[in-house]
Amino acid sequence: MNVTAYNRPKQPEQVRRALLEAAVALAEEQGLGGITVQAVADRAGVTKGGLFHHFANKQALIDAVFDFMLEQMDEALDRLMADDVGEGCFTRAYVVSTFECCDMALSGQALSISMVTDPALRRRWRDWIDARLVRHAETDADPGLHVVRLAADGYWFARVLHDGDPGTEAPEALQARLIAMTRED
Template identity: 90%
Template sequence: MNTTAYNRPKQPEQVRRALLEAAVALAEEQGLGGITVQAVADRAGVTKGGLFHHFANKQALIDAVFDFMLEQMEAVLDRLMADDAEQGCFTRAYVISTFECCDMALSGQALSISMVTDPALRRRWRDWVDARLARHADTDSDPRLNVVRLAADGYWFARVLHDGDPGPETPEALQARLIAMTREG
């Protein structure tokens, strides 16, 4: 009889994080279809019951993975903005995070791309962007900064569509050009 499940100390936050990381890894490897309850539980080393203790169903797990990705992006943005309070600071952080996190975004592209077809995820992304823009309205409401953010989104989307190769300009050169545009007046 296996008694490790009974003797193992309860660490709910670690188990929850392991489940989220397992779901992200499966999405990277197999797309959203790879996120099954059994596959995530197996990958995280927990039972299906353990998964259901943290997430009521598969949709709740996918929602949590989306939130997890947004939290990671929030942390990067906040880190980048910590020393920048000038006009366009949010947009600069957004551009830098798009380029810095592009490999992470590409690895999580199954979930990110699902925003295109899933109205609920699309609405959650839009609400998140709108909240950040409202928070930074004093520094980032200029329409030209919106163009820069849209260009950064286009860069990310081009990387996804072209298997990591967005075009002839180097990512560093394009990022520098977009950052320079945030400082133009």
């Protein structure tokens, strides 16, 4: 039997995920300019019409990719926090996930760095982080923990700007030092 787009089983969630993963991969390889409707559709193995079935336009696709990245960040944070309780637990998870992100091949750097120039993406990030901070206000409202999170952000940004080399201190040592700072009184 010859399977075509017309008679293959419909799996909308798998197609949507394939489109998102294709867009992330293209952004990593070529920057945001690499995310074209045709390139994403080709990479995911669907037609442009199939892409438009899931995303109304390129901006909707980019927004969905950003949401996908935030969902992955949420999952990582929740996983890391599952065994950690008490003062600073969210900040420790944030530090570890930031360092893990820097070491992953698909860290979403191209899309994440676009927050610098895209006010809508900055606002979405700010809304996401604000919601997490409200959720963890009981354990992570201390200003010292805010400084630790900013240091983790700075580390990530330095890795992006310096092609993976943020400085002379080993990443493991810096991460350990930031984690230790979350436990100080």
